[in-house]
Amino acid sequence: MINNTQACTGRRWLIVIGATLVISAVSAAELPVKRIPHAGEGAEFYFGPDNKTLVGNAKLAGDETHFVYTMDVNTGKMVKINDKGADACSHFFPDGKRLIWTSTRDLPELPKGNYSDPKNYPQAAELYSSAADGTDVKRLTNNKYYDAEVGISPDGKWILWSRQINGQVDLWKMPADGSGAEEQITFTENEQEGGAFYLSDSETILYRSWDVSVEGQRGMPMKVHTIKDDGSEKRLITDNEGTNWAPYPAPDGKHFAFVKILPSHNFEIFLHNLETGKEVRLTYNDSFDGFPAFSPDGKSMTFSSGRQAKEGERSLHQYVMDVESLGVGSK
Numbered sequence: 001m002i003n004n005t006q007a008c009t010g011r012r013w014l015i016v017i018g019a020t021l022v023i024s025a026v027s028a029a030e031l032p033v034k035r036i037p038h039a040g041e042g043a044e045f046y047f048g049p050d051n052k053t054l055v056g057n058a059k060l061a062g063d064e065t066h067f068v069y070t071m072d073v074n075t076g077k078m079v080k081i082n083d084k085g086a087d088a089c090s091h092f093f094p095d096g097k098r099l100i101w102t103s104t105r106d107l108p109e110l111p112k113g114n115y116s117d118p119k120n121y122p123q124a125a126e127l128y129s130s131a132a133d134g135t136d137v138k139r140l141t142n143n144k145y146y147d148a149e150v151g152i153s154p155d156g157k158w159i160l161w162s163r164q165i166n167g168q169v170d171l172w173k174m175p176a177d178g179s180g181a182e183e184q185i186t187f188t189e190n191e192q193e194g195g196a197f198y199l200s201d202s203e204t205i206l207y208r209s210w211d212v213s214v215e216g217q218r219g220m221p222m223k224v225h226t227i228k229d230d231g232s233e234k235r236l237i238t239d240n241e242g243t244n245w246a247p248y249p250a251p252d253g254k255h256f257a258f259v260k261i262l263p264s265h266n267f268e269i270f271l272h273n274l275e276t277g278k279e280v281r282l283t284y285n286d287s288f289d290g291f292p293a294f295s296p297d298g299k300s301m302t303f304s305s306g307r308q309a310k311e312g313e314r315s316l317h318q319y320v321m322d323v324e325s326l327g328v329g330s331k
């Protein structure tokens with residue numbers, strides 16, 4: 001079975017990173033795609049500033065759960081960052097020298113919880129930073145709340161994450177060095193906000209949310225919003241009753257990739273223009289396509305997909321799409 005909720009974006013799926021480099025020609029309308037050459041289970045990877053290194057969660061031989069790993073896009077070489085507790089979302093700092101990630105490593109006495117269940121998120125989940133090789137680990141939060149779904153502003157000044165208190169999830173921020181006060185951004189009773197990322201201006205936040213009344217239902221409706229990081233100027237971006245999930249901003253600050261669930265429960269990736277509202281479909285496959293993330297230069301987009309899986313197999317593989325022709329790089 002494929003697990004169906006992800007701490008960083010609102011859904012978690014099992015990813016098996018492909019063992020060989022494969023060029024995919026699923027549809028004439030789809031841009032060139034290659035599968036990353038490595039074997040193992042993983043979940044939700046994001047590019048570093050060198051445009052060729054990813055960081056995400058994986059479960060390799062000998063791992064009892066998912067831990068943070070970095071991975072080379074071209075070779076599939078993986079480096080383990082943490083080996084205690086259970087890990088969730090992770091990202092590079094803009095300078096590439098450090099990582100930020102989520103783990104339950106220091107509170108083993110608390111219930112394990114489940115990153116896949118909003119009603120049972122691990123309250124032992126805390127935020128950490130480390131050097132890119134996993135050394136010099138620093139704990140950034142210290143409480144018994146769920147702290148996860150973490151990212152960094154493009155200017156490197158702010159850490160952005162989701163915190164759950166008494167079942168309610170809101171967006172928070174703090175200085176990237178962990179030295180300043182934590183600031184709550186959203187204060188909603190009925191919305192569960194998460195999967196948030198800063199746009200290129202380092203002050204506007206892109207995120208998805210769902211209404212607590214539909215929490216847990218299959219094909220759960222989700223909406224995409226933007227908001228300033230002081231809590232002002234909240235704007236609804238996707239005004240429909242469908243699932244609009246896993247938004248990730250392009251470097252140009254004008255576009256973002258996200259996932260829609262089409263009829264027959266088909267997950268596909270789209271590109272949305274924040275200025276015009278125009279959308280372009282990027283993937284065309286009956287299998288799951290999700291977790292899109294652009295490289296900093298806007299030339300590549302990594303995502304996971306069930307394409308090329310063996311018959312009856314529901315595992316996912318990590319892919320990279322050539323999106324240079326879309327022109328979504330920084331201007």
